[in-house]
Amino acid sequence: MNKTSMVEFKNVSKSFGPIQALKDIxxxxxxxxxxxxxxxxxxxxxxxxxLLIGQFKPTSGEIIIDGTPIHKMKKSAVPRLRxxxxxxxxxxxxxxxxxxxxxxxxxxxxxxxxxxxxxxxVDQVLNVVGLKDxxxxxxxxxxxxxxxxxSLARALVINPKxxxxxxxxxxxxxxxxxxxxxxxxxINKEGKTLIVTTHNQxxxxxxxxxxxxxxxxxxxxxxxxx
Amino acid sequence: MxxxxxxxxxxxxxxxxxxALAAVMVLSVTFFVATLIGVxxxxxxxxxxxxxxxxxxxxxxxxxVSGEKQNELKQKLEQDTRIRDIKLVTRExxxxxxxxxxxxxxxxxxxxxxxxxxxxxxxxVEDLSFAQSVIDEIKSNDIVDSVxxxxxxxxxxxxxxxxxxxxxxxxxxxxxxxxxxxxxAFTSLLVLMVVVGMRIQTRRGEIETLSLIGATKGFIxxxxxxxxxxxxxxxxxxxxxLAITVVFYSTPSIISYFGNIEVLPSGAxxxxxxxxxxxxxxxxxxxxxxxxxxxxxxxxxxx
Numbered sequence: 001m002n003k004t005s006m007v008e009f010k011n012v013s014k015s016f017g018p019i020q021a022l023k024d025i026x027x028x029x030x031x032x033x034x035x036x037x038x039x040x041x042x043x044x045x046x047x048x049x050x051l052l053i054g055q056f057k058p059t060s061g062e063i064i065i066d067g068t069p070i071h072k073m074k075k076s077a078v079p080r081l082r083x084x085x086x087x088x089x090x091x092x093x094x095x096x097x098x099x100x101x102x103x104x105x106x107x108x109x110x111x112x113x114x115x116x117x118x119x120x121x122v123d124q125v126l127n128v129v130g131l132k133d134x135x136x137x138x139x140x141x142x143x144x145x146x147x148x149x150x151s152l153a154r155a156l157v158i159n160p161k162x163x164x165x166x167x168x169x170x171x172x173x174x175x176x177x178x179x180x181x182x183x184x185x186x187i188n189k190e191g192k193t194l195i196v197t198t199h200n201q202x203x204x205x206x207x208x209x210x211x212x213x214x215x216x217x218x219x220x221x222x223x224x225x226x
Numbered sequence: 227m228x229x230x231x232x233x234x235x236x237x238x239x240x241x242x243x244x245x246a247l248a249a250v251m252v253l254s255v256t257f258f259v260a261t262l263i264g265v266x267x268x269x270x271x272x273x274x275x276x277x278x279x280x281x282x283x284x285x286x287x288x289x290x291v292s293g294e295k296q297n298e299l300k301q302k303l304e305q306d307t308r309i310r311d312i313k314l315v316t317r318e319x320x321x322x323x324x325x326x327x328x329x330x331x332x333x334x335x336x337x338x339x340x341x342x343x344x345x346x347x348x349x350x351v352e353d354l355s356f357a358q359s360v361i362d363e364i365k366s367n368d369i370v371d372s373v374x375x376x377x378x379x380x381x382x383x384x385x386x387x388x389x390x391x392x393x394x395x396x397x398x399x400x401x402x403x404x405x406x407x408x409x410x411a412f413t414s415l416l417v418l419m420v421v422v423g424m425r426i427q428t429r430r431g432e433i434e435t436l437s438l439i440g441a442t443k444g445f446i447x448x449x450x451x452x453x454x455x456x457x458x459x460x461x462x463x464x465x466x467x468l469a470i471t472v473v474f475y476s477t478p479s480i481i482s483y484f485g486n487i488e489v490l491p492s493g494a495x496x497x498x499x500x501x502x503x504x505x506x507x508x509x510x511x512x513x514x515x516x517x518x519x520x521x522x523x524x525x526x527x528x529x
Contacts (some may be wrong), residue, residue, distance in 0.1 A: 053438065082440030093435045097241065109230055110441045154439070 005064070006031040006162055006193040007052065012061030012071075014047055021047040023217040025061070029195065031161070034188040036204055037197045039214035045197035047217075049164050052195070053085060054078040066161060083111045086155030086192075090167035092147040094139045100150045101126070101135040107154045125153040129183060145176030152183060163187065165196040169203055181207055228448075235452035238425060245421050246457065252417040253461020253515075254468065256410040257508050261469030263403040264504040269480075269489035270396045276487045277392055283361060284374050287345040291369045296345055299369060303349060308356040312349040320346065344371060411515060414461070418519030422454050426527040447524050454520035458512035466505050473501070 007029040014022040022044045029035050037045045050056060051063055054070055054077075063071045070081060094103045104122045113121070126132045129149040134142050142150070148168055155163055165184070169177035181203055188194050198204065204211055213221035239246045287296055293316070300314050315323070320343035328334040351357045365373050426433070436446050473490070480489055491500045 055438075079437075079440045079442045079445075082438065084440075087438060089438075093438065095432050095435060097237065097432075106436070107439050110436065110439055110445060115230075 004031045005029070006033065006066055007195065008062070008064040009048070010062040010064075012051065012058045012063060014044075014051065014056070015059045021217050022051075022058070025217075025219055027212055027219065027222060029193060031066075031193055032188070032191050034184065034194045034207075034209045035196070036207065036209055036211045037195060037214065038199060038204055038211055040199060042216075043214035044217040045199075045214060046166055048214075049087075049166050049195070049197060052164055053087060054081050079110075083158065084160055084162070086152075086158060086160040086163040088148070088151045088155050088163065088165035088168045090170040092139070092151045094147060094150060094154070096139050099136050099138055100131060100142070100153075103139070103150060104154045104157050107158050111158050113158075121157055122153075125156045128156060128186075129153045143176075144171050145173075145179060148172060148176070148180055149183065152180070152187075156187065160192070162193045162195070165194065167197055167199070169198060169200050174202065177203060178206070231445075231448045231452055234449040235456055238429070238449065238453050239456060242425070242428065245424060249417055249421045249454075249457040250461045250464060253414050253458055253512065254464040256407070256414045257462045257465030257512065258469045259410055259465075260407050260508055260511075261466050261501075261504055262472065263407055264507075265469075265473055265490070267400060267403055268491075268500065269484075270399050272489050273484070273487055274392055274396045282350050282357065282375060283348070283364070285347045285349075285364050285367075286371045286373070287347065288369055288371045289341075289344060291345070295369050296347075299367065300347060303347065303364075306360070308352055308360055309349050310352055312347060315346045315348060317341075317343050317345050320344070411511065415515050415519045418454055418457060418516060419523045421457070422450060422520045422523035423527060425453065426450060426523065443528075450524060451517060451520045454516040454523075455513055458516035459509065462505070462508045462512040466501075466508060470501050 005028055007027075009025050009027050012022055012025045013020065025044075025048070037048055039045050051058055052065065052070075054073060058071050061071065062069060065081070065085075068081075073081065094100075095106065098106065101122055104125060105118050108118050108121065122135070123132065126135055129152055131142075131146060131149055131153060134146055134150070139147055139150070148171070152165075152168070155165075163184075168184075169180055172180065177200060184194055184196060185207070211221070211223045212219055213223070287299075296314060296316075300312055303309050303312050321338070324338065324343065351360055361373050361375075364370055433446055477490060491497045
């Protein structure tokens, strides 16, 4: 295995009963790479991300993250895997009864980071995403773009090598989507590996990053960065 | 970290106060009844103990018997393992007892002669089953004039029958009390299970999010279990406080009704120690109920 590989999919297939969501997928993502996975709804984009966080196991094939084969990982080891990956979701998945600061702190609590480090680390990521002045507001009190940035802050606070974002611009207008893209690029420049699923063609065109295009569970195009 | 879980559990209670109130109230009823039953069981065992251990038998000595012979009989009884707490009451002491008893009417005391009071031997038996045989044996002694019993309840003519009935009553009180507590405890368990189950359903989204960001089973389940423990502890304190209020309110009436039988521990310190022991026991049971109920609810919800 290449030492700089962050994510490797080797002949991965995933079936849900009679439906084959992924068909013999193979790709390799290097450490520090920024990759888009695109395709229409039902093409298998989200399935790839779910396989990467151990939400389910592949029907066949191998998945390796940072040298660790996760396709044969025990259920009890899944939380530790997830604690090492930053995740951003289209619907933000923030806890509505907690403030933005508390939402970000939850990720640190889950990872058993000592409490004395929380304030500094949360302030740092709030600065990165530009939400310092929104720290004490509740999710219902901020806009969609800000919610998505809060979600990204939660992903960043655990200082992961790999960040997965599932349709992060799906609920955003163009201005906010562009702002998110800029944030992703900024984070990528700091050495993080990013895998972002999207069907937003404008984002894909603007980013000029590697795009793995799926159709009906198969890779139909793997366009390297340009 | 546990501090955060405790905080989360309290936040959860604040979010749905009526569910919390329902759980606390049901547990309060359970522990209110349990505390009162604890007091009743203590009182009934004290009543039984009192009847079992008070001087039950009095053997009156014939008038012309010398003090030496009286002492001989006393020593003989002392060697009998079935008998305890033997006391020889001389004629003079009997007169004094009579005078004390009639102190509100001194004339009665002066009209009697010590000669009419016989000396007596008062004693208890180690076990009630020995009572009848001991009485029969002592009746046949030459220096004994007659034998009488100090306990007399209802229409029974024999001491054994009286105490046997008391034992039966106490036994049935205990069984009924424990059955009532068991039913209430089971009801509390079911209510806690339902409330915790509802809580899990309303927090389903939050639990899913926590799981997606890598929360372990323990991290997700601990606040839920702590919440159930909070209900249990609150319910125990409320129930216990209400019950001891009732106990304190009725203590004067209880003491005056039962006279010198200590149906409640005598002295404030002993009473608080007794009630404190009940509270500790109830807290232990409450935590067990909370843990069992929440674990069952969690295992059903996360199946």
